Amino acid sequence: MTLKKLSPKSKVKPSHKVILAVGAHPDDIDIGYSGSIAKWTEQGAEVYYLVLTDGSKGSEDPHISNKELTQIRQAEQQAAADILGVKKVYFLNFVDGELENTPALRKHIIKIIRQIKPNTVICSDPTFYYDTHRHFINHPDHRIAGEATVDCVYPFARNARTFPELLAEGLQSHVVEELLLVNFTKATYFIDISKTIEKKVTAISAHKSQFNDIKKFTEMIKQMSSLMGKKAKPKKLKYAEGFIRILLHQSS
Ligand SMILES: [Zn+2]
Known part of the structure; x- marks a missing residue:
């Protein structure tokens, strides 16, 4: 019998995991x-996307209407999610560039956390x-999205007294076990995406409205994934994505 080193790993099998991105x-x-997303869905995890803004600033074209741009970008997001095997994409449609960490935003995020009950956010x-x-x-929206989501993971989604009207809707408090934060410079937890890098490139390529030269952009993404692979621990990887991992609760 070999002695296994104890590590603070979630006890939930990948095939039973529910993940909210x-x-x-x-x-x-x-x-x-999305290299990690592809890997997790291939392992059987149920993955959901939550997109907070309408993406209406994502163009330099002054003639396209906000509504039209939002429709294009949401269709592109749905196409990418379909490539990756994502179960559902939620769009909250807050105005792009104007995201604030308000009770209204947090209530929406908490509602979805309590509906789908993710192990990982x-x-x-x-x-x-x-x-x-x-x-x-x-981008400020990225920082605000992170701040509001962290606040919802702890303490608000698990606190029954936060937004009591959600309880009345049948949405019980929920404890998220694992939080992964995206930080390219300070990542300490690495996912091997060597087998899903091409799926990542295909998914990014679905966002046609966002790139003048998609080939150049995806080459850059590959280089970054390769650099992250070199930083990966405990061993180097061909391609990796890096996170900061916070384990909040271990199921018994
Ligand atoms: Zn962005």
Whole structure:
């Protein structure tokens, strides 16, 4: 008999996992970590997307209407989710670029957490503000989406007294076990996406309205996934996605 090292792993099998991925805009989840999404759905996990804004600022074309752009982007998001085997995409349609961490936003997120009861929730790291090496400032909606989602995971979705009207609707409080935060510079928890990198490229390519040169963009994504693979621990990987992992509760 070999002695297994105790590790703080969730006891829920991947095939029984329910995962909620929260993004500010249509395409955030796919660009950020759709290699992991593809891997998890292939393992049998039930994955849901929650897109908080309507994506209505995602164009430089002054002639397209907000409504039309939102429709295009939501169709692209749905197509990407279908490629990845995502069970359902929820769109909240808050105005792109104007996201605030308000009770109204949190109530929507809590409602979905209590409806689908995820083991794992994934969102942007709200503390990820900028990256001097990549000459990059994180979009404020990404930070706000992360902050509101973290707040909902703890304490509000698990607190029965928060929004008591949800209890009246039959939505009981729910304890999320695992929170994964997307932070490209401080990641310490790595998912091997070597077998799903091409699916990630295909999913990102579904967001046709967002890229002038999709080939160039997806090459850059591959390079970033390769760099993350080199940083991966305990062993290096060909392609990886990185997160900060917070285990909140272990089921008995
Ligand atoms: Zn975004």
